[in-house]
Amino acid sequence: MSGIRMKNPESEAAAEAGSVLTDPPPRVLTIAGSDSGGGAGIQADLKTFQELGVYGMSAMTAVTSQNSLGIQAIYPLPEETVESQIESVLSDIGADAVKTGMLLTPTNVFLAASAIDRYSIKHVVIDPVLHAKDGSALLRQEAIAALKSELFPFAEVITPNVPEACELLGWPAHSIRTLEDMALAAQELLQLGPQYVFMKGGHLPADPSPSDEIETQNLSIDVLVGRKGSEYFREFYHAPRIPTKHTHGTGCTTASAIAAGLAHGYPLVEAVNIAKSFVTAAIQSAVPLGCGIGSLWHAAHRNKH
Ligand SMILES: Nc1ncnc2c1ncn2[C@@H]1O[C@H](COP(=O)(O)OP(=O)(O)OP(=O)(O)O)[C@@H](O)[C@H]1O
Ligand SMILES: Cc1ncc(COP(=O)(O)O)c(N)n1
Numbered sequence: 085m086s087g088i089r090m091k092n093p094e095s096e097a098a099a100e101a102g103s104v105l106t107d108p109p110p111r112v113l114t115i116a117g118s119d120s121g122g123g124a125g126i127q128a129d130l131k132t133f134q135e136l137g138v139y140g141m142s143a144m145t146a147v148t149s150q151n152s153l154g155i156q157a158i159y160p161l162p163e164e165t166v167e168s169q170i171e172s173v174l175s176d177i178g179a180d181a182v183k184t185g186m187l188l189t190p191t192n193v194f195l196a197a198s199a200i201d202r203y204s205i206k207h208v209v210i211d212p213v214l215h216a217k218d219g220s221a222l223l224r225q226e227a228i229a230a231l232k233s234e235l236f237p238f239a240e241v242i243t244p245n246v247p248e249a250c251e252l253l254g255w256p257a258h259s260i261r262t263l264e265d266m267a268l269a270a271q272e273l274l275q276l277g278p279q280y281v282f283m284k285g286g287h288l289p290a291d292p293s294p295s296d297e298i299e300t301q302n303l304s305i306d307v308l309v310g311r312k313g314s315e316y317f318r319e320f321y322h323a324p325r326i327p328t329k330h331t332h333g334t335g336c337t338t339a340s341a342i343a344a345g346l347a348h349g350y351p352l353v354e355a356v357n358i359a360k361s362f363v364t365a366a367i368q369s370a371v372p373l374g375c376g377i378g379s380l381w382h383a384a385h386r387n388k389h
């Protein structure tokens with residue numbers, strides 16, 4: 085198998101030999117929106133799951149007409165359609181991990197939270213997607229409070245980017261400028277109930293800040309913050325900053341890769357490591373299709389093994 089190592093050596097050997105897996109793969113459900121352009125949303129999630137050796141399933145919240153230039157239209161799906169997809173999947177196939185992305189409405193937030201609770205889902209990754217790159221709202225303003233109060237407490241990890249963190253905390257836009265700011269904001273978000281906050285630094289200003297311990301220039305740096313007893317712990321993850329505009333789908337891909345790692349049984353710190361190297365490779369090989377912002381190439385990690 086290309087991608088991450090499998091826990092069971094026999095399965096690994098069988099997969100290497102190209103034969104059928106002896107054990108069923110871990111199962112991951114994404115509850116998110118569809119991106120017709122194939123780069124973000126459900127499409128990015130399922131590509132990531134497949135590449136990382138987990139069985140991917142989806143409950144779609146909305147259909148977006150989307151391409152490299154932005155979102156042209158959003159068609160919300162009826163609440164009962166969302167509920168019925170989640171129910172069909174979890175009542176029969178089950179899931180070792182659930183990842184959420186574009187939820188759009190307060191009702192979808194409640195549906196996701198209720199299903200995660202009722203089915204005692206072991207690993208929950210909440211990507212608090214608020215806006216697309218073109219500014220379109222992917223979570224309505226009136227759903228933000230529900231996201232924080234109903235869903236975050238179930239999360240093993242939430243994965244905001246820097247602008248999302250500001251919005252969730254009610255901080256002014258652009259108030260997170262350094263790695264220290266990121267870590268402090270992540271600590272604040274921990275108060276909302278997730279076990280960990282993985283804050284993605286793709287939107288940090290590229291200039292190095294004298295207050296940062298790590299030289300940020302030419303690097304893309306994220307931070308994982310959690311609790312160790314009464315103390316906080318923080319771990320920075322860095323990779324070369326790739327000079328490309330083709331980064332559509334980075335957030336969805338990162339959160340899905342973390343969910344895949346967790347479903348395989350890796351500890352969170354290792355699942356984040358897997359995700360960081362997976363997304364870096366996918367950005368490095370991004371496809372410049374369309375006239376705007378191209379999407380990641382999810383198979384890129386295969387060349388690294
Ligand atoms: N140009 C880049 N080179 C390398 N890594 C990057 C680059 N841009 C983003 N990343 C990495 O991609 C991951 C996703 O980060 P980002 O902050 O872009 O998420 P996002 O804002 O949710 O995604 P999007 O901008 O697509 O909505 C992080 O690990 C980040 O460090
Ligand atoms: C349906 C959908 N979901 C999410 C995103 C954000 O994408 P990303 O933050 O990964 O670029 C998107 N553009 N469309």
